[in-house]
Amino acid sequence: MITIPYLTALTTYFSYGLLFAFGQLRDFFRKIFDWWSHNSLEGYAPICLGLEDFYIRRLYLRIQDCFNRPICSSPDAWFDVVERISNDYNKTLKRTTRVARCLNLGSYNYLGFAAADEYCTPRAIESLKKFSASTCSTRVDGAPSHLEKVLREQIAEGQPRTHRPWKKIIVVVEGIYSMEGELCQLPEIVSICKKYRAYIYLDEAHSIGAVGKSGRGVCDLLGVDTADIDIMMGTFTKSFGSCGGYIAGSKELIEYLKHNCPAHLYATSISPPAAQQIISSIKVILGEDGSSRGAQKLARIRENSNFFRSELQKMGFEVLGDNDSPVMPIMLYNPAKIPAFSRECLKRNVAVDGGFSSHPFTVSRARICISAAHTREDLIRALEVISRVGDMVGVKYFPAEPKKQQLEEKELRWTEEISFQEIPRSPRSSFRMVIISGLNTVGTCMDLDATKTRLLCCSYSLVQAGFSRLKSSSVIHKLQAALTQFHSF
């Protein structure tokens, strides 16, 4: 639970009030001007209406240069950000030919597979040559106490109006909450769901490959048996540096999705090189490439995340989330601080993801995503920049710890041995936040036959691409095998 300091809340509301008042005033004069110059298109329904439209025109557009920054290199630890200019007060942004080499603190490149990799890239290229870029044919056939309170209430009250008992209750949780950086309290949630016979849907978009001793997500990290989770969903776009995703569940569930989920029925197939990238990255994580790179990457992302989080906290930033989580939001609150923080960091060649998106206006934040590809020097440099910008923008809401402790961390050496017990955990999400943050995508494109668990791959980014189907190719069967091995531990 975020508690906004009184003064910060006051200035945040005041800033939003000011933006709102000026926006309304401008809209008012705009209407008069349109009426005067007969600009209004009578007889046409407005394309968009209401607060959302107002928010985009009067708030978002003013700072849109802080979002969706185009890049022209792979999203590695460092990347090339294309500079953009605007001649109409940020309404439109034009790309220039200039690029800035920036430290990337905004990509979900948790294990560093999003850039060229000595093991994955040659294999992906090989599969591209062998199977082409697309197959285009038919698809393969073949906070717990709060949760308990809510469940009890719902079971007691039943359905609205009729008060008949609920037939099924599904609790939707995320392994790591993408805008909060918190780990879900899975063992407690599992035991409550068992008690009340509720189903669990676990979205591992940000946790699969990123946490756990062997990179198998929150079940691995928190010691939960995957058999206790009814639906496991994950994406390949983050830790695996590819595209698409999967759903794992019972045979009945997968059969049901195969026959009823439009995103599955109408999805296009996963591209062979993309599938090959997933297979290769899983092999690296499991150590089947014949090296210890996978284990090193897992150790490094954990080290990097915990180092960066503790350093930010020592500097006096309000950082959300748990230890081990590579997602760490820095609270900014005030709307004016969002562009100020983002632009000042970019000026110093550090790209952070910032702003207001899926959380309330008043709790705006910049979000840092740490990668195994970051070196200790990268992180120290980023910390120096963020600290300087934090002082300028005034977002160090807590007193800083003495400098000496920060410097001591520079001496930390990488450890390959992982021990998960000693890390203290901070408070977790309320059930309301769990439900709000957890409801997410179900997109499917192929079914993977497996003995223990049946997996269904979803290709979120490819779903839109057309109605072509997946061809049964050897690369897909390899992907089935790799995923099955990865999940059945």
Ligand SMILES: Cc1ncc(COP(=O)(O)O)c(C=O)c1O
């Ligand atoms: C919680 C969560 N679930 C699912 C997804 C879907 O990921 P993608 O569309 O990249 O496969 C995301 C993306 O950020 C996410 O944050």
